[in-house]
Amino acid sequence: MSDPQNGLRRGRGRRPAEAVRAAALTAAGEMLFETGLPGLTFDKIAQRAGVSKMTLYKWWPSPGALAFEAYFTAVEPRLAFDDTGDIAHDLRSQLRSFVRLLTAERGGPVIAALVGAAQHDPDLAAVLAEQYTIPRRTLAVDRLRRAQEAGQIAPDVDPQVVVDQLWGACYHRLLMPAEPLTLEFVDALLRNLLRGIAQPVAGTTSGASV
Amino acid sequence: MSDPQNGLRRGRGRRPAEAVRAAALTAAGEMLFETGLPGLTFDKIAQRAGVSKMTLYKWWPSPGALAFEAYFTAVEPRLAFDDTGDIAHDLRSQLRSFVRLLTAERGGPVIAALVGAAQHDPDLAAVLAEQYTIPRRTLAVDRLRRAQEAGQIAPDVDPQVVVDQLWGACYHRLLMPAEPLTLEFVDALLRNLLRGIAQPVAGTTSGASV
Structure with a gap:
């Protein structure tokens, strides 16, 4: 919470890698539960998470792979x-x-x-x-x-x-x-x-x- | 078995509609169990059943629809x-x-x-x-x-x-x-x-x- 890089995130994308990854997973997980798997694109996830699309491509081969990880990250505490x-x-x-x-x-x-x-x-x-x-x-x-x-x-x-x-x-x-x-x-x-x-x-x- | 039309079936396709339909279902069912759903085409089913491809098109909208009916026809007596x-x-x-x-x-x-x-x-x-x-x-x-x-x-x-x-x-x-x-x-x-x-x-x- 007191991470000094947080203040820079919208301007220069300087959040630590783990925070960016978590933001992408959270955004994809929320969108999955709101609208389902079809229609989930890197564009929409990037916009909601406030991260660049290139960052998503770096970590996940496809929106499906990201969706898969997001789903299990989201359901873990529920189960x-x-x-x-x-x-x-x-x-x-x-x-x-x-x-x-x-x-x-x-x-x-x-x-x-x-x-x-x-x-x-x-x-x-x-x-x-x-x-x-x-x-x-x-x-x-x-x-x-x-x-x-x-x-x-x-x-x-x-x-x-x-x-x-x-x-x-x-x-x-x-x-x-x-x-x-x-x-x-x-x-x-x-x-x-x-x-x-x-x-x-x-x-x-x-x-x-x- | 004594149906006089049987003798004509290879020459002129004169088998009664129900017999042709049954032959197509049997052929498709056998092929399903031998090779699975992918690769099942109207061409292959028509050849094996000794019926015309046009006949298959007349009764089933797609090989998938024929496969579906063939599967359930085939499994019915087993279940x-x-x-x-x-x-x-x-x-x-x-x-x-x-x-x-x-x-x-x-x-x-x-x-x-x-x-x-x-x-x-x-x-x-x-x-x-x-x-x-x-x-x-x-x-x-x-x-x-x-x-x-x-x-x-x-x-x-x-x-x-x-x-x-x-x-x-x-x-x-x-x-x-x-x-x-x-x-x-x-x-x-x-x-x-x-x-x-x-x-x-x-x-x-x-x-x-x-």
């Missing part, structure tokens, strides 16, 4: 994973933040466009897997493993499969839309998966044969 | 939903067919390409929802409702949510690849969802608070 010691509580609060990001905060069309484009762009597919899909899976898997150690999740459950049955179920409603993506849906996902959907057979604790 | 009276058995056999279709039978890249393209093509998105996503959800929901009536699935479970936690989980591994899509995965999905993942608390039949 934090709490550990209160209660796995049901922590899954619910993380999934609710995730669904709000996709719906009310309009991240859904952005991630849908990225996943869609990745289906015919192997480079984007690789970046999406390495920088988004795998790290986000790992956060959830780590939290689920701690819940297994704490005796809250059955020890023979594969946490990777749980990820597909919670977050994957939300992506299904996003990418192949047919039913609404709501906070009630999140609660139903958790209820089904934690307690099971089989009707308990009287006198035993297990339901349909599995 | 039949049994009702043996045992929901765990019927879900397992349908999901295993589905995963085999996506992997060993190479349907995965085709449906991934269609879902990917639908993210930026509203017309394709509408067709995909109406002709594939919604009808297939309905088949599963109907079978799950009968299982509820038979006392095999808890009565307060929303069958639509179950669809997202089984088939949606498979689509998640297809569209955002990170973990393998296998028959063991199908078994884990069913085990988790039918019995629940929460560690049962000693002396009660319920686990973590839901």
Whole structure:
């Protein structure tokens, strides 16, 4: 905040590289959530961030690459994973933040466009897997493993499969839309998966044969 | 088979319209599973089906539209939903067919390409929802409702949510690849969802608070 270069930024572009980079990411992230991926150009981002277009070209090969990094910079704090010691509580609060990001905060069309484009762009597919899909899976898997150690999740459950049955179920409603993506849906996902959907057979604790 | 027009088909193209249409769909479906969506042209389909390219133009606006119909014609019999009276058995056999279709039978890249393209093509998105996503959800929901009536699935479970936690989980591994899509995965999905993942608390039949 007291950086003496700040006073010069509009006149001579003398902000430190990291500040310029952050300004570009913030501007691109805001524009993504306001207007979506199509229409995002280096011209518009440069204007909003108060940086030169040449600077953007120096760091990102395309507006798409900048948009991709901006999206994940913007969503990172929204997708934090709490550990209160209660796995049901922590899954619910993380999934609710995730669904709000996709719906009310309009991240859904952005991630849908990225996943869609990745289906015919192997480079984007690789970046999406390495920088988004795998790290986000790992956060959830780590939290689920701690819940297994704490005796809250059955020890023979594969946490990777749980990820597909919670977050994957939300992506299904996003990418192949047919039913609404709501906070009630999140609660139903958790209820089904934690307690099971089989009707308990009287006198035993297990339901349909599995 | 005894249709007298059959003998004329190569010389004068006199097969009945429905037979020509079926031949085009079969050829396009086979080519889709052999080589994928890219590279599928009216020329190649016409040659393989033994029909004229003009005939294809008459029925389908583009090779993509023909490919879309061919795909669903080809997968329909593979995705039949049994009702043996045992929901765990019927879900397992349908999901295993589905995963085999996506992997060993190479349907995965085709449906991934269609879902990917639908993210930026509203017309394709509408067709995909109406002709594939919604009808297939309905088949599963109907079978799950009968299982509820038979006392095999808890009565307060929303069958639509179950669809997202089984088939949606498979689509998640297809569209955002990170973990393998296998028959063991199908078994884990069913085990988790039918019995629940929460560690049962000693002396009660319920686990973590839901």
